[in-house]
Amino acid sequence: MTARRSARGTLAGDAEEPPAAPVPEQATRPLRADAARNRQRILEAAEEVFARDGIAVPIDTVAERAGVGVGTLYRHFPTKEALFEAVVLRRLDELLAAVAEPADDATASFFAFLEQMGEQVALKHDLFDALAEAGVDLEARCAAKVGTLKEEVRALHGRAVAHGGVRADITADEVMGLVIGACSHAQAPGAVDDSTRRMVRVVCDGLRTDR
Amino acid sequence: MTARRSARGTLAGDAEEPPAAPVPEQATRPLRADAARNRQRILEAAEEVFARDGIAVPIDTVAERAGVGVGTLYRHFPTKEALFEAVVLRRLDELLAAVAEPADDATASFFAFLEQMGEQVALKHDLFDALAEAGVDLEARCAAKVGTLKEEVRALHGRAVAHGGVRADITADEVMGLVIGACSHAQAPGAVDDSTRRMVRVVCDGLRTDR
DNA sequence: TGACAAACGGAACGCAGGTTCCGTATAGTG
């Protein structure tokens, strides 16, 4: 069940890898073996469960899925939001990586990214929640990263407009809102359904100047 | 702010038989004057409050706004959902009326309706919730009316496609989903913001064959 | 292997929100 996650190879089970730990912490002593294992399991379970049900899912579901008690979960993540953040930050990083992917021209880059974003948002309900700000106020670090993403989209959009392929009478925020909105009804598990894909395509077509 | 997607009616109690009391109001004895007045106040308050906050708003908020106690509210409406239904059914009727409004041709009718729908959905968060099925299972009568609406949109869309102004490679459900999705981020109180209107316009443009 | 800090699990707590209960108030009537 934890399959699709490994596609990125980004973390797997080694030491701390988030670029720069949250706080400039002084000499974190290494986790005990069982603790490290559980932490990993919790993260994997959270990724699955949050993707399927969004942030609304009860924390117990994550704990159960991970095969640990809630107490253990809270030992590793001080709040539900902290766990959510841990999951979503990674998702946002993946999206940000997609921004940089090369394409034929500015317009193509723009639409390629939007499609990618649609896929991810449709597939990961937590990402939807984070971007739609449906959950309460997301943690500062999350908000910051969302801000970065918005900035990138703004740039991407700006370039595509300059290139002449995309209408200018709309903001980058609105573009994101449209794509996210089109994914509102997406089913989470498994692959992205055709319906959602079609809806994103309509949005993209609405953004084109040519066509 | 508002929970939107995660909105979840709390239906406590059991999962008993649907009494299916299709009791067509038979000679209900007239309400006492104060009761009638309160019922009216509750409905008005609910319309306001649900429009602003969607179904996620606590029932106490409605009661307070109406200037009655919760007990009174429950005397008039057996559950929160029942009250919600009472409000939304009226909204749905208004939308259905808009379907019939005359326009130049099938294509124009279609887009005029979508715009109208966008306005209403953006303005009334309860309508959004009902159409996005964010709250759990909406009452049967609500679901039925939503079904009728979908049917009408299907017809409208079919005619517009036949008329040649609208692309055919999308279903009426998806069209509705797109408009609703575009309104996801709308602020409730006051008038529809330009941003939302722009987003709906992009969706409509994406649906056009010409342009 | 024994000792102990670290980690575990899950019962218990607190709060929020829907729903019920019941003592009190009042409209309507004779």
Place this chain on the structure above:
DNA sequence: CACTATACGGAACCTGCGTTCCGTTTGTCA
């Protein structure tokens, strides 16, 4: 004006869920 069915208000109750607490288990190290 008295009487009663109707209606009222809001405290109390119940459930779901996030979080905390604490007695028990276990990894690690000497």
